[in-house]
Amino acid sequence: MSTTSSLSEFICPICDARNEYDDIFEVGELLDCFECGSELEVVSTNPLQIIESEIEAEDWGQ
Amino acid sequence: MIDVSIVGGSGFVGGELLRILLSHPEINVKQVTSERYAGRYLKSVHPHLRGRTNLKFSNASEMECVDLVFLALPHGESSRRIGYFEEVSERIIDLSADFRLGSNEEYVQWYGFEHPREELLDRFAYGIAEINREQIRNSRFVSSAGCNATASILSLYPLAKEGMISDVLIDAKVGTSEGGRKSSEASHHPVRSGSIRSYRPVMHRHIAEIERYLGLSGVKFSSTSFDFVRGVLVTVHASLTDNMNERDLWRLYRKYYSSEPFIRFINDKRSIFRYPDPKLVAGTNYFDLGFAVDDHSDRVVILGALDNLMKGAAGQAVQAMNLMLGFEETMGLEFHGIFPL
Amino acid sequence: MIDVSIVGGSGFVGGELLRILLSHPEINVKQVTSERYAGRYLKSVHPHLRGRTNLKFSNASEMECVDLVFLALPHGESSRRIGYFEEVSERIIDLSADFRLGSNEEYVQWYGFEHPREELLDRFAYGIAEINREQIRNSRFVSSAGCNATASILSLYPLAKEGMISDVLIDAKVGTSEGGRKSSEASHHPVRSGSIRSYRPVMHRHIAEIERYLGLSGVKFSSTSFDFVRGVLVTVHASLTDNMNERDLWRLYRKYYSSEPFIRFINDKRSIFRYPDPKLVAGTNYFDLGFAVDDHSDRVVILGALDNLMKGAAGQAVQAMNLMLGFEETMGLEFHGIFPL
Numbered sequence: 001m002s003t004t005s006s007l008s009e010f011i012c013p014i015c016d017a018r019n020e021y022d023d024i025f026e027v028g029e030l031l032d033c034f035e036c037g038s039e040l041e042v043v044s045t046n047p048l049q050i051i052e053s054e055i056e057a058e059d060w061g062q
Numbered sequence: 063m064i065d066v067s068i069v070g071g072s073g074f075v076g077g078e079l080l081r082i083l084l085s086h087p088e089i090n091v092k093q094v095t096s097e098r099y100a101g102r103y104l105k106s107v108h109p110h111l112r113g114r115t116n117l118k119f120s121n122a123s124e125m126e127c128v129d130l131v132f133l134a135l136p137h138g139e140s141s142r143r144i145g146y147f148e149e150v151s152e153r154i155i156d157l158s159a160d161f162r163l164g165s166n167e168e169y170v171q172w173y174g175f176e177h178p179r180e181e182l183l184d185r186f187a188y189g190i191a192e193i194n195r196e197q198i199r200n201s202r203f204v205s206s207a208g209c210n211a212t213a214s215i216l217s218l219y220p221l222a223k224e225g226m227i228s229d230v231l232i233d234a235k236v237g238t239s240e241g242g243r244k245s246s247e248a249s250h251h252p253v254r255s256g257s258i259r260s261y262r263p264v265m266h267r268h269i270a271e272i273e274r275y276l277g278l279s280g281v282k283f284s285s286t287s288f289d290f291v292r293g294v295l296v297t298v299h300a301s302l303t304d305n306m307n308e309r310d311l312w313r314l315y316r317k318y319y320s321s322e323p324f325i326r327f328i329n330d331k332r333s334i335f336r337y338p339d340p341k342l343v344a345g346t347n348y349f350d351l352g353f354a355v356d357d358h359s360d361r362v363v364i365l366g367a368l369d370n371l372m373k374g375a376a377g378q379a380v381q382a383m384n385l386m387l388g389f390e391e392t393m394g395l396e397f398h399g400i401f402p403l
Numbered sequence: 404m405i406d407v408s409i410v411g412g413s414g415f416v417g418g419e420l421l422r423i424l425l426s427h428p429e430i431n432v433k434q435v436t437s438e439r440y441a442g443r444y445l446k447s448v449h450p451h452l453r454g455r456t457n458l459k460f461s462n463a464s465e466m467e468c469v470d471l472v473f474l475a476l477p478h479g480e481s482s483r484r485i486g487y488f489e490e491v492s493e494r495i496i497d498l499s500a501d502f503r504l505g506s507n508e509e510y511v512q513w514y515g516f517e518h519p520r521e522e523l524l525d526r527f528a529y530g531i532a533e534i535n536r537e538q539i540r541n542s543r544f545v546s547s548a549g550c551n552a553t554a555s556i557l558s559l560y561p562l563a564k565e566g567m568i569s570d571v572l573i574d575a576k577v578g579t580s581e582g583g584r585k586s587s588e589a590s591h592h593p594v595r596s597g598s599i600r601s602y603r604p605v606m607h608r609h610i611a612e613i614e615r616y617l618g619l620s621g622v623k624f625s626s627t628s629f630d631f632v633r634g635v636l637v638t639v640h641a642s643l644t645d646n647m648n649e650r651d652l653w654r655l656y657r658k659y660y661s662s663e664p665f666i667r668f669i670n671d672k673r674s675i676f677r678y679p680d681p682k683l684v685a686g687t688n689y690f691d692l693g694f695a696v697d698d699h700s701d702r703v704v705i706l707g708a709l710d711n712l713m714k715g716a717a718g719q720a721v722q723a724m725n726l727m728l729g730f731e732e733t734m735g736l737e738f739h740g741i742f743p744l
Binding site for chain 2: 426453742744
C-alpha cells in the first residue's frame, strides 16, 4: 500500500519510487509507475491508497 | 584538445574506442597502432569509420608522447611492455587483464602466468566507476574491468557491500564478439551459426575479479556463448541472509545507484521487454538491472545486461578517461541504443 | 526551439523519429499521438527511450498547434485527415505513400484506391534531398519516399538523368522491420526465423515512384525478405546504352554525388566489406553505393544499401525537415553506425 504524500506525487507500492502526478486522483483510476512500469490502481483517495492492479502474468508459453 | 593514442587499435575493442573518441568533443586521436596493419587506413579494418577519418595505423615502436594512452593488447603484452608505455604517456588505461588483480599468486592461479611487474599492480585503479569513482579520478593508471566481471559485480554490489548474500551462482549468456577479432575453425559461420556453446563452465577467469571486488568467496560462475554478436546477460542467483521483499531490494539498489547515469532499473511489467535484455543496450554504455525475489526460499535472482564492447570494455574505459581528465562522466557516451535492431 | 509533433508515434518509424528528434539540438518534441497507447509513457512502447524522456502518448484529436508535424500513419489515413493536420501545423512531412505520386490514376493502378484529395498532390515535394533539394527547401509539404524506392532511385539517378541505361531490373533484399510493428502468424519467430520469403515478385508498389522520379518505364522490381531486422540491399541490373568502363562510371557518379553528406562510395577491394552491406549502415542515414561493370555485355550491376527505418524513412524525413527549417542538413543525423553488430 502506498503512503500519502502531497497531491502532486505518489510513491509506487512496488518499487518505492516517487512519481510526479499532475492531476487529481480518482478511485479506480489506473496509474503507471515511471520507474518500474507497474500498472497501479487508486483504491482510495482519503487517505490515498494505491495498489498494484491485477495483471495477467505474462505467459509466453515456454 | 587532449591528445590520446590507442595501442592495438585493429581489434573490436580498438574499433569501439575509435567510434567513441572520434566523436568526443575534447579528444584528438593522435596515433592508433597495429603491427599487422601499420600504414593502412583505419577504415580498411573498421568499416564503420568510412567517411569519418583518414587516419592510418602506425607502428607501436614509433609512438609520440600523448596525454593518455589506451592499451587494447592481447593478455600478457601490457605488463611486458609497460615501461615503454610509461614513457609515451603519464596516463594509461589498460583494457587487458594484466593489471586487474592484486598479486602475482592470483595471476598464477587464474591466468597461469608469472606477473613480470607485480610491483605496479597497486598503482592501477580498478576501472568500474560505480564502485571506485574517487580512486579512478585521482589515478594516472586504470585497469579496465572484464565484461562478465562488470555485469556480475554491478548486479551484486549493493547486497555484497551490506553483507546480505551467500551462495552466489552466476550464469552468463554472452555473444560471439567476446572472443575478439581472431577467427578460427570454431568461429566459421556455417559451423558457429545456431550453436549454443558452453564455455568455461567452471574456473572462469573472471571469478578472480568478482570475488576480489565484492569481498566474496566460493562464487560459482559459468558462461554460455550464443550466436548473437554483442551483449552479456547475467542471471545471478543468491541466497538472502535476511528476509527481503521486492520493495526492500528496490530501496537498497536505489540507495546505491539512483544517481548513476549509466545504470537503469528495468521492471516494466506490461512491456514485452520486462527484464534487462542485451539487445536493448547494444552500442550504449548502459548497465540494465532488474530482479525477482523468491519469497518462499529467501532467494533473489538478479538480471544484468550490458554490451561487452561498451560498458564491458571501451565505453567503461572512456568513462574512466572522462573522470581522470575532469570531463563530464557521460561525455561522448550519450548514445542511447537502437530499436528494433 | 522549434515545436514538432509526431502523429502515429507508436510504430517503428515513430520510434526512430523520436530517437533522432529527442537528440536534435533545435527541436522540442511537443506531442506524440497514438490512439492505442494514449496516456502511457513513450518508453513503455519504445524501450530505447528508457531514461531518456517522461513524455506520454496523447490523442490525435487533442493536438496543439506546432511548427512542423510528421505523419507516420498507415496508408490512406494522411490523405483522409489532411485537412485537420493543416490546422495543426503549416508544415507537414508525410511518411506514408499517400502523397508520393502525381495523379489519382497512379493511385488506382498501384494502390487500388481513389485518392480523396488529388488536388493536394502537387503541393507535396518528393522527399529525396539528393534529387530534389531546392524544391524541399522551399516547400511546406513533403512526402517522404518509400525505402525500396529510395535505394533504387539513388542507385540509378546519375545514369537515368544522362539517359545512359535501359532494361532496368531491381532485386531487393529486405529486412523484417519493413513489415512494420503489427505482428501476425507469418511473423511469429519460430515460423519466420531462417525463412527466405519472396515478396511481391511482380507489381511491387514502389515501381510507381521509381519510374516517376527516374523518368523510366518497364522497370522490373522484385523483393525478397530475409530474417535480419533492418536494412535494404538492392542489386540493380541495367544495360548501358553506350560503352563505359568502371572509371567512367565513378567519374559520372562523383559528378552527381561527391558533395552529398549521406552518400558513400564503397569499393574497398582488400576489405571483407568490399561492396555495400546493410549491416554497416544500420541506424545511420547513409546510402552506401558500389558497382561492377560487365564489359563483354555492356551491363552494369549497381549495389545500394540503406537502413529502411533511417534513410528509407525517419532519417530521410528529418533530413528534409532540416532543409525546410534552414538547419544544417546533417543536424541530428551524425550517427555513424556500429561494428561489429
